[in-house]
């Protein structure tokens with residue numbers, strides 16, 4: 001995966017999805033992806049700081065370029081995890097709008113789970129806005145269930161704050 005990444009739209013309906021560790025070198029790519037998924041994007045420095053925390057790791061998904069067609073690697077999405085002892089929190093997960101509903105999010109969660117199963121982690125946790133239907137669908141389809149709710153957790157620019165659901169998956 002090139003470190004500049006590309007911002008062309010995904011043209012293939014079923015892109016080849018490759019995964020690499022999200023290192024600091026890819027922080028600008030991850031930051032650009034984050035800006036497409038959230039109202040308050042994280043800049044590259046913020047992503048580097050999160051990756052620097054002990055127990056943190058990330059996975060970047062991309063569609064490999066085709067030298068024959070002179071096309072570059074295309075970033076598809078990433079997940080950023082934080083583990084503490086036997087728990088792992090999904091700090092963020094996002095997929096480029098043009099690559100959604102193609103299995104990228106599912107593949108990212110799958111490789112995270114594989115890695116966590118090889119460690120001491122027994123429990124995955126995350127917070128998701130109650131109105132984020134695509135994310136809730138992704139998580140429930142991947143074995144997460146609700147264990148709590150945080151009132152008014154997410155501030156919204158033009159409306160009242162929104163509750164967060166706390167979801168858990170036991171490994």
Ligand SMILES: CC(C)(COP(=O)(O)OP(=O)(O)OC[C@H]1O[C@@H](n2cnc3c(N)ncnc32)[C@H](O)[C@@H]1OP(=O)(O)O)[C@@H](O)C(=O)NCCC(=O)NCCS
Nearest residue numbers: 037093094095100101102103104105106128134135137138
């Ligand atoms: C949530 C998000 C990461 C999902 O990524 P994705 O790559 O589109 O998800 P997948 O294609 O792997 O979907 C896997 C399953 O999740 C569910 N799902 C995902 N998006 C859905 C949607 N828009 N509507 C209904 N179900 C959806 C489906 O069950 C889907 O399986 P299917 O396509 O076979 O029906 C993506 O929508 C996104 O980046 N959103 C913006 C950022 C965000 O909200 N992140 C989560 C913060 S908590």
